[in-house]
Amino acid sequence: MSSHHQLDVVMYHFVRPIEQSRWPGIKGLEASAFDTQLDYLEATYDVLTPKDAIAALRGDRPLSRRSCLLTFDDGYKDHFTHVFPRLQERNLKGIFFPPACAALDRHMLDVNKIHFILAGGSDPKQLGNLIDEAVRAHPGLPAPDTFRDEHHHAFGYDTADVIYVKRMLQHALPSKLRRTLADDLFAQTVSSDAGSFADDLYCNVDDLREMHEAGHMIGSHGNAHVWLDRMNADDQRADIFNSFRLFDAIGMPNSNFTFCYPYGSYNQETLSCLEAMCCVAAFTTKPESATPGSDGLLEIPRLDTNVFPPRAQAAPFAMTA
Ligand SMILES: [Zn+2]
Known part of the structure; x- marks a missing residue:
């Protein structure tokens, strides 16, 4: 009876052959599982084009059944090699969010350096020891034990040693040191x-x-892939503005752009900034279904690919008639 069908925005990062690859430790979706997932999504949902999904979120387009939208973060080559042909084959469209510094300047994102350092077969305990050595050698920092007390704790699926490497290189250390160390x-x-x-x-x-020419949407994922909520308003604005050079390079207009918050990080200033720039839709990592017409268009929630089959044991939601 409900006329308020929800919209599940699905979030993807790596989509590639993983098990048989040189990087079996990379956390992502097997390309073959992506096929299975697309089968499931097409059978269960209306898979909307980005344009239709945004119209629905705005409340301008009633949904006749539960619907979804596919989004792909970080501009991985995976998306060109493994995702794009599959979507084309099924006549599906998605939104892709590449950071400008990766696409244009060919810079490794910090987060990816850390992924591959941990997936490279090195012992995370050993990596932690190397980090501690650098901490000891760096004037003005507390002793490694102080960092370990705070950051050496298992979390989610990760061991304490893995979390320690991640947190130290992601944010615990001063930015210059963690960048040098990650390099x-x-x-x-x-x-x-x-x-x-x-x-x-x-x-x-x-x-x-x-x-883009095949009908997919390219959105902004910022320039340098930074935690926006840790920056002042001017720096946030500069990073977002700087990301438009990618639109220029592709030959897209900067108006009516979509945005995806790196690390899901934003604050009130980010929202004001995007609003002033006339961003039409911005995507978070808040793990919920979106409710068309009610959620703010600059705080659209998304669900990770992991919560959908084939990874999930069962369909996450009861099928609606
Ligand atoms: Zn990202």
Whole structure:
């Protein structure tokens, strides 16, 4: 009876052959499982185009049944190689959110350096020891034990050693030190040529233009893929504005753009800034279904691919008639 059908915005990161690859430790969706998931989504939902999904979220387009939208973060080459052809084959459209610094400057995102350092087969305990050495050598920092008390704790599926490496390199250490340290560990354990690694890892402008021309939406994921809620309003605005150079390179207008918060991080200033720039829709990592017409268009919740089959044991929601 309900006329208020919800919209599930599905969030993807890595989608690739993982088990048989050089990086079996990378957390992502197996390409073959993506096929299974698309089968499930097409059978269960109306898979909306980005345009229709945004109209529905605005309350301008009634939904006749439960619907979903597919979104892909970080501009991985995976999306061009493994996702794009599958969507084309099924005539589905998604939104892709590449950070400008990865797509244009071929910079490794900090978060990806950490992923591959941990997936490279190095012992996380050993990595933690190397981090402690750097902490001891850095003037003005507390002793490693102080950091360990706060950050060496198992969380979710990760062991305490893994969490320690992640937190120290993501935010616990001063930014300059953690960047240098991540670069050093990446060079030692993954590749001495971060530039060509990034070239293989991320879509380039030609890939993105091809996807855009095929009807997919390219949104902004910021320029440098930073935690916006830790920056002042001017720096936030500068990062978002800087991301528009990717739209220019692709040949897209900057108006009516969509945005995806790196790390799901934003605050009131980010919202004001996006509103002033006339952003039409911005996506968070708040794990909920979206309610068309009621959620703010700049705080659209999303559900991780993991909560849907085949990974999830059962359909996350009762099927609605
Ligand atoms: Zn991201």
